[in-house]
Amino acid sequence: MIYNDFTSGDSFIHRFDPRIKILIALFFSIITALSNKIPAILSFFVLAIILVLISKLKFKILFSRLTIVNIFILFIWFILPFSYPGKIVFHIGSLQASREGLINALEITLKYNAIILCNIALLSTNPIFQLTHAIRHLGAPDKFVHLFFLIHRYAFVIFDEYKCIRDALRARGFRPKTNFFTYRTYAYLVANLLLKSYERSEQVHRAMICRGFTGKYWVLEHFALKWRDIFVAITIFTAITTLAIIQWMKIL
């Protein structure tokens, strides 16, 4: 589930204009993903850590989040070094690990973590409704804005419905086992949730129509860009661009 664990802080990053944060996160993610030199990627990783430190996030929660996402990365370390051709560094039985494969796995790990850290530092430090407004102000289509917010809003409601059905199953003595009956019961549960979600979406739409909704999402309050925001934005954009130029001009 989506919980607002990092939104309550009062760091400099928390107060930063969310529109700029989204743009920086996007720019950072694209440039980092396209980088292919270890020193450059390492610099982006350090930059992401600096952003995390400035935003004073709760480390315990942050590490637990990182651990979950790095489980996927672990598979890369099991596969990539042994499947990439290049200079052999070591071998386990008949499996040979190449230097290029190891470097590639390291690059992916650093890139992945840098992007996640930067996004957590910048985006999860805002409540979801501020982000919704920010993407609306950045000119995203209304349908996209609605999807973005309504998915978050009703994920909780549908999760509650799931808990309700699950508890009802338990109350009637259901114990999940590895058998056809269990699979069928779970299939019923998912089908039920889908139907309920569909019915709910119809009701929500009706409620919106009754309050004059015609497809346009109006905003009550507008963001005010401060000089401080512009200054910080220019600094971070310059840092990212400089790193990008240095690596692609083959200075590194």
Added chain:
Amino acid sequence: MDENIIIDIKRLSFGYPGKPELLDKFELRVKKGERLGIIGPNGCGKTTVFYLIMGLLKALHGTINILGRERSRENDFIEVRANIGFLFQDSDNQLFCPSIEEEIAFGPLNFGYKGHQVKDMIKEVLNTVGLDGYEKRIPYTLSGGEKRRLALATILVMKPKILLLDEPENGLDEDAVDKFVEILQEPGLSYIIISQNRDFLKRTTNTLYTIKQGRAIMAK
């Protein structure tokens, strides 16, 4: 035509596809200041009547006159929705905005009110429903009773000519029901309440109907 008549439904028929007719030559007339209750078993068509009044469903036969004009096409109902406040049975369906002030502002902004006007309207209506100072709170973190009052605020803010309340007391504890009833005591309100709870209807309405065989008849 009597200007005090807000809703005038004549010989209305409606049935869901593949099912027998739910409403048959249904008639209902509601005047300004009336506080009307509709009681009846599940599936007798109570909520369907509200959907037809709001233009969310189309009648098969008959006429719906609202605010002195016959309403049949989608465009006719846009004016209706600005003047009739519909409180849904489940507040979670009605509350979808990220903050309470935006939740309340949703209707007025859709109907063209400006931001500064809306801010004043929000303050006033939050005071009416007893949620002063809740502007920045997140709707889905409220208690059931607070959610229901907020949902009411989102429709009261439009200063509707009449309210359609679909089982407003359902799922609320005694305190929350009392607070809700208190808000409904406000002078000048006109409303129709659908409910299964006779006591609640006794406290809030002065005329009681029931739906039998698709028609509204005065309840004992």
